[in-house]
Amino acid sequence: VVFGTVLFGRMHGGSGADRAMGLFMNTLPVRLDVDGTGVGESVRRTHARLAELLTHEHAPLALAQRCSGVAAPAPLFGALLNYRHNTLAALQGAVGDDVPGGIEWLGAQERTNYPLSLSVEDCEEALGLTAQVSGPVSAERICGYMQHALEHLAELLERSPHTPVRELEILPAAERGYLLEELNRTEAAYPSERCIHELFEAQVRRAPEAVALVHENERLSYGELNARANRLAHHLIALGVRPDQPVGICVERSAAMVVGLLAILKAGGAYVPLDAAYPGARLRQILGEAAPRLVLADAAG
Template sequence: MRVVIAREPGTGRWLLLELQHHLIGDNTTSEVMYAEVRTVLAGHAHELSAPQPFRNLVAQARLGVDAKAHEEFFRTMLADIDEPNLPFGLSEVHGDGSGVGEAHRMLPQALNDRLREQARRLGVSLASLCHLAWGQVVARSSGRQQVVFGTVLFGRMHAGTGADRTMGLFINTLPVRLDLDGTGVAANVRATHRRLCELLAHEHASLALAQRCSGVAAPAPLFGALLNYRHNTPAAMAGSGTDDGLSGMEWLGGEERTNYPLTLSVEDFGEALGLTAQVVEPISADRVCGYMQRALEQLAEALEHAPNTPVRELDILPAEERTYLLEDLNRTAAAYPSERCIQELFEQQVRQAPEAVALVHEDEELSY
C-alpha cells in the first residue's frame, strides 16, 4: 500500500491518494482500516481493540478442506471444459487498465421487487438469480451453452472468530460452471443455487488448482468474465459528500481494476439493485449493463409466467439494440429514378462520362 499526499496550489486544501494492491486487502479490510483512522483522529486510539492476526485465516484454510477434496469437486465440475470461455473474444487487460471502460446503472425498482419475490418463492438467494442471468449473458456473448465464469467469494464466512475485524485479503475468485440447455428456468435457478452452496465449502481453494482440474491447458485462462455480487450500504455508491466520521474531509472518488477483461458487479443495497460493468475497449460497458438488465427481466418474466421455459431461450438484447441491429443497420432504402429503365440509365452514364471505367475483370477494363 502507498499513500501520497499533496497540497493544492493556491488553496489550503490537502489531497490524499491511496494506492492498494488487491493482494493485501478487500472491502472489509478498507472499512476496518478507515474505522481505526477515525478512532485515532477522534483521540480515542487507546480504545482500539487488539489487531486480529491474518495467520488465523491461513491456518483455517490449510486445516480445513484438504486439497484432494478440492480437486475432486473441481474435476467433477470442469473436467470436460477444454476451451477458454471468453465472452466477445476478450482474453486479457493490456497495460495499466486505462483502456477499461466503466458504467453504472440502477435497476428499476419494480424489477428489483420482482426478482426478490421470485427468490423468496423458490427459496434461493437473489445472488443465484443474478448468477444465472450473468451466465446467459456469458453464453450469448461466447456462443456456448456450457459456460464458466469467475465468481467472487466473501471468504469470511468460515474464517473463524474475529474474521469480521481482520485486515487482509479474504475474498477469493473461483470458477462456477452453468449448463444453459433445455432445462426449465425454475429448475436451473435451483441448480445454480445448489452449485453456489457447494462452492462455499471450497471458498479457500486455489484458483490455480481449480484451473488444473479443467481440460484447459495453462497458460490459457479458463475464463475471461467475472461476477462480483456485493452487499453495499446506500452510501457506498454515492461517490460524493463527506464521510460521517471525518469532519472536514471530502471523498473525491475511487477506482478499482482487475486483470479480467469483463467484470460485472451486482450492487445489492438491500431494497435496491445496481450494476457496475468494467470492460476493455472496444466493447461498451453500458451495453453490458443493458444485456444483464434484459437477462434479469427475461428471468423474472419466465419465473412468473412460464417457469418451464428452457433457460437457453432467454433473451439478452434490449429492445433498442434489437431495433438498431435489425432495422437501423438494414435501412438501405434510397431514392433513385425509378421511372426510367436500366438501359436508359446506362445510356445516360455513357453520355456523361464515356471514358469512365464500367467493368474490371483481372487485368482488363471496359469503359462505358
C-alpha cells in the same frame, strides 16, 4: 459458458482506531448450460452449483486452473461476476461522519484484469449493477443488457418457467430495433426497367479500371470482369442458350462463379445455382425440375 464468480467480497469495518478494512474474496469458475433447459430448471442448477462451490471457497485459483483441464496460458474464464454487499453511501463515493480528523476523501477507481467484470451491488434496500469492460462495448450498454435479461428472466420464471434459457432476451427493445431496423435500412432506388447485367455494364463504362472483384490473390477490374463474362456469354449463345432459358452453374466460390453468373445473364438465360456440397439426390431433383439446357461446372461441380 464458463465465467468466474467471486464467492466472498464483503467489506468489514469497525469505528475509529479499531476500523479494519480488507478485501476477502476468492475466484472460482462456474459452468452454465445454455441448452434446451428451461429457465426454471437452469436457475435451480445454477443455485446448486454455486452452493457446491462454497466447499471450495478457500481453494486457490491456481488449483482451479489445474483441475479444469484448460492448459496454460489459456485463461480459465474471461468474465468475472461479483456479488457485493455494500451501502448506497459507499457506491456514491461518500464516507461516514466518523472519519478521523485530517483525512480527506479524494475519490476511488476500480480496475480489473478481465475483459468483462460485472458486480451486483446488494445494498439491502436496493440492488445495482457495476460493470467494467475493455473493448468497444460500453459498461452502460452491458448493464442495460443485464437489466433487460434479469427483467425477462423474472417474467419467464413467473409465467413460463419451461421456456428454454437460450431464448432469454438480452437486447433492450431500443437496441433490438436499432440492430434489426435502423442498421438494415438499405433501401435504394434502382432503375426497375434495367436488368442487373445492364447496371453492371453501366458501371464498367463509368470506371473500367476500378477493382470490381477480389478473391484471395486474384483481383479483377470492372473492365476485365466484363470482358471475361462477354466471352463466356458468346460461347453460351453459340451453344444454343436463349432468353429465359435455365442454365445450371455448379462451381466453387471464386472469380469464375461471378463470371459465370454474369455470362448467363448476358446470354439472356436464367441461372440455376447448384451447390456441390448438396447430396446427390437433392442435386438430381433440382436438375430434374429446372431442366437446364447446360450446366457450367468446375472440378468441384
